[in-house]
Amino acid sequence: MKDMEEGYITEDGRTIGGVVMEMKNITLRFGGVVAIKDISFDIREGEIRAIIGPNGAGKSSMLNVISGFYVPQEGEVWFRGAKRPPMRPYEVARQGIARTFQNIALFDGMSVLDNVMTGRLNYMKTNLMQQALWRGKAEAEETENREVVERIIDFLEIQAIRKTPVARLPYGLKKRVELARALAAEPKLLLLDEPMAGMNVEEKEDMSRFILDVNDEFGTTIALIEHDMGVVMDLSDRVVVMDYGKKIGDGTPDEVRNNQDVIDAYLGVSHD
Numbered sequence: 541m542k543d544m545e546e547g548y549i550t551e552d553g554r555t556i557g558g559v560v561m562e563m564k565n566i567t568l569r570f571g572g573v574v575a576i577k578d579i580s581f582d583i584r585e586g587e588i589r590a591i592i593g594p595n596g597a598g599k600s601s602m603l604n605v606i607s608g609f610y611v612p613q614e615g616e617v618w619f620r621g622a623k624r625p626p627m628r629p630y631e632v633a634r635q636g637i638a639r640t641f642q643n644i645a646l647f648d649g650m651s652v653l654d655n656v657m658t659g660r661l662n663y664m665k666t667n668l669m670q671q672a673l674w675r676g677k678a679e680a681e682e683t684e685n686r687e688v689v690e691r692i693i694d695f696l697e698i699q700a701i702r703k704t705p706v707a708r709l710p711y712g713l714k715k716r717v718e719l720a721r722a723l724a725a726e727p728k729l730l731l732l733d734e735p736m737a738g739m740n741v742e743e744k745e746d747m748s749r750f751i752l753d754v755n756d757e758f759g760t761t762i763a764l765i766e767h768d769m770g771v772v773m774d775l776s777d778r779v780v781v782m783d784y785g786k787k788i789g790d791g792t793p794d795e796v797r798n799n800q801d802v803i804d805a806y807l808g809v810s811h812d
């Protein structure tokens with residue numbers, strides 16, 4: 541892969557654009573624990589970017605920095621050409637970054653449809669007073685939001701369970717509903733927190749296919765963290781590898797697979 545100023549062409553012939561997000565020299569500490577040590581990398585338009593690493597490497601911490609849950613003590617986060625000031629997660633979401641969670645965070649008692657609709661909250665402009673005074677506008681907005689949501693529900697093949705309360709769904713489907721909700725926000729950058737965690741082989745295959753389809757069909761830029769190396773290598777265009785808070789590798793799956801530091805980290809070989 542040739543890394544160009546404006547992007548690159550992947551091995552499977554997709555065109556990847558310029559930098560969407562850039563992490564510059566990020567350091568994050570929790571008291572005495574340094575979860576992220578001076579890490580820099582970028583995420584480019586249209587790519588599937590993975591962050592991997594053994595337990596405690598700092599992957600979740602990094603995802604939480606990207607999504608605004610944690611503000612790093614050092615370094616800069618750049619999004620779509622501008623340096624991002626410290627902001628709350630909901631402000632980050634408004635900028636066009638949506639995420640899923642490792643431990644599913646859906647409204648259990650609500651239907652699949654209503655859960656996915658909550659992904660549209662940032663697009664709901666009319667408030668209660670306006671809705672009372674000007675029903676037409678509120679209705680038009682509701683129709684538009686519905687259309688987006690129904691399209692995503694069809695796309696992720698969850699039509700049959702639209703009205704089912706989430707609590708009744710098996711784990712793999714809940715994960716798919718979470719993906720649907722994140723997509724409903726029509727994000728510029730979609731963050732997936734261990735999307736395959738706890739899944740059986742078949743569920744993993746389904747989820748991999750949906751992630752690839754989302755990227756292909758909607759052109760969504762995706763960053764994910766994941767434990768399962770095999771899955772990541774199949775899915776991703778480029779991979780950042782973390783170990784003990786440091787970046788030890790960054791490149792295509794093949795480059796990373798052949799990186800001795802990465803091999804050692806996964807085999808548990810210590811480095812002084």
Ligand SMILES: Nc1ncnc2c1ncn2[C@@H]1O[C@H](COP(=O)(O)OP(=O)(O)OP(=O)(O)O)[C@@H](O)[C@H]1O
Nearest residue numbers: 570573574575593594595596597598599600601602
């Ligand atoms: N809120 C927190 N308070 C204190 N320490 C934390 C906190 N979150 C993470 N850490 C520490 O930061 C380090 C990195 O943790 P992190 O959860 O980011 O790693 P990870 O790669 O996501 O691990 P895993 O794969 O096990 O989920 C660990 O040493 C962890 O104990």
